Amino acid sequence: MLIPFSWLSQYVDITLGPDELAHRLTMGGIEAGDVFTRGGWEGCVVGYVQATRPHPNADSLTLCEVDPGDGPTLEVVCGAPNVAAGQKICFARPGVTLLNMHTGRREELKPATIRGVVSEGMICSEAELEISDEHEGIIVLADDAVVGAPLDEVLGDTFLELELTPNRGDCLSVLGVAREIGAITGQPVRVPETGYKESDVPAADLARVTIEDPELCPRYTASVITGINIGPSPHWLQERLNRAGLRPINNVVDVTNYVMLEFNQPLHAFDLDTVTDRHVVVRRAADSEEFTTLDGVHRKLTADNLLIADPARAIGIGGVMGGENSEITGSTTNMLLEAATFHPLNNRRTSTDLNLRTEASLRFEKGLRPELAPIALRRATQLILETAGGQAAAGIIDVFPGGDAEVPAVPLTVGRMRQVLGMDLDIARAETVLASLGITTRRTGPDSLEADPPYWRGDIAIEEDLIEEVIRIIGYDEVPTTMLASPIPYHRPNPMTTLKDGLRDALAAAGMQETISYPLVSAEDLDRLNYHGEAGDGIALLRVANPMSAEQDIMRPTLAASILNTLAYNRGHNDGGFRLFELGRAFIPQTPGLPVEREIAAGVMCGPRYDANWLSTGEPLDFFDLSGTLAAALNRVGITTSLEAQDQPTFHPGRCARVTAGSGQAADVGVIGELHPDIREAFDLGPDPVVYFEVRLEDLLRAGPDGGRFQSLSRFPAANRDLALVVPADVPAARVQNLIERVRLVERAELFDVYAGENVPEGTRSLAFRIRFRATDRTLTAEDVNRAMNGLTRALEREAGAIVRA
CATH class of the missing domain: 3.30.930.10 (Bira Bifunctional Protein; Domain 2)
Structure with missing residues (x-):
């Protein structure tokens, strides 16, 4: 998730430096993978294109009269197709170091003669400023940009790149990160207003919604806006989306993306005139039902997939992507805006099965509270009225089959905090920390309270979740080092x-x-x-x-x-x-x-x-x-x-x-x-x-192991004898070796030769062993070894059918 400071600062005052803020967020459980600054365009300023005319020697080039704000007008040759008089642009004077698109290297900009005309600077694209790879057109700045202002002040920004754990989906939104910063730094968070002017016609008179599967869609809210004008979004909206890594499309789609990044609630806009009977039906797909999504791909669905449909056809895959047949186009005048809640597990499976990962599915699969949907819906409706005009119907359509079920309060006690953290925390301090996170609490005793998880947090359900919230904001470094409360158990080997x-x-x-x-x-x-x-x-x-x-x-x-x-x-x-x-x-x-x-x-x-x-x-x-x-x-x-x-x-x-x-x-x-x-x-x-x-x-x-018992080395020498035996072919050599080593004076027997063939009867083979004899209490005599050998051969003949080979 990429969070621009320019957008973040709209909701909370940033009182820490970027690196310190990234560190504090990381120590609070919101890992900042990177923090970086975009800018460093020394010598680049906001310019104003006073006039343009065709290049006399090249049809694809334009001569521009540029006011740099602090000197005479300069003539600049520009090849961008979107340059026009009256624009505020990014202007680089000679002497500025920029990326050369032809060589791929950063080089000093110098006056250049282009097709017989001297160009005294450059009107820059995003690629030349290394903002993105876009080089087809120049950057057009907002009308309120001050001519001559350093470009760093206009386009420069600092960004946080967050690497979130799955339970903190709320920080996939700018407001979610702002709330974290507010809790860490003690600054208040400014949540945008969601009110707007409504017409006299109720939304329920203009459209209907039916949920056939409440398990997969617990809540579906919608607003209806008529008489809208589809067109480009205002510059400020496009700029914020660009900085967050999303491409602007049109004013309605941009607002849905903006509010998704702002509140973490995905939304989708339907052309209301393309919805049959203006009736939205949330249902499971039929097996092998086919549907074409907004990306133009024809997909085959199963009964495990949730569809947004009308009485005649599907118009969207719930929580993943809408369809081509109901998308917002330039001719759209009436729209239905959806903000719903979908089952996270089903949404993840659908996205995986279809190999279709979207920003919406990323958020739905982590779980969103149903209470978030109408809030984000009203915010998006407000912004669409500002950017696309039109009239909003009175109220919203809100189908919430489980609306009577209350979210249970979560208890918190001083005793449990002491047990989990190993430290004493006052209940009043816990109250203060939870309040800074937007969590409403009420006392249930001198050392206990109950907390109501806010609508943007779906990961707070048990007492330990509250304890985690308290200690991560206070700081894990405040947890003292203490001895274990119970003795360490004895090691029991497995x-x-x-x-x-x-x-x-x-x-x-x-x-x-x-x-x-x-x-x-x-x-x-x-x-x-x-x-x-x-x-x-x-x-x-x-x-x-x-x-x-x-x-x-x-x-x-x-x-x-x-x-x-x-x-x-x-x-x-x-x-x-x-x-x-x-x-x-x-x-x-x-x-x-x-x-x-x-x-x-x-x-x-x-x-x-x-x-x-x-x-x-x-x-x-x-x-x-x-x-x-x-x-x-x-x-x-x-x-x-x-x-x-x-x-x-x-x-x-x-x-x-x-x-x-x-x-x-x-x-x-x-x-x-x-x-x-x-x-x-x-x-x-x-x-x-x-x-x-x-x-x-x-x-x-x-x-079982053989025991591995230690046996002291004998002080007396060994006597070695070789023994060749003829044994039946089906008698394993290991069995013969075991029989030899059972003899009392035998220390070791080692097989060194196996032979079958001439001079050995058919069905038998010859095994030759080197046998080591040793006593622990004396030096063996030849008679001792001979007696052992005789007993050994008799045992081999009796138990293995072995005959000493001549």
């Missing part, structure tokens, strides 16, 4: 949070990079992933009722689609190796009922193992890189895992394993493997293998 934090650090330490994505995917993503749910086909996924886009309409049942899309995007920008992981929530469908929310850790690797260099062979990352990284990360958080071969449709046949954890009966906690080439191709991931893991954190917690 096992899931601890696991997530530890695993996140462990994966990052292992060289992986964390990504974060939305928990929303598309049906196309799941189709590419060949996802059918944990319970098979037919499980209904959870769809979002009002998705932001078609690519984000399903709550993800797996993290695979999210992280693979992230990988695909980044591979398009980098040809290096990728090691990505994400910790997030998946939503597993259930029938019946809502999905189960499950905490998941997922990771993916793809691309070359090492960055390109003269030593690298360009080998791609594979299953063993990811499985080793995952094992190391889980081991760091105290969880030992193992892998067991498994096939799943998502993964390449023979290159997938389930991840198990826990002592005794190991629990299934996830899956790891190389993605199937079809899925890799569907996500456009390139020719390199893509390896992926996904583990369920709840299952990891249930498996």
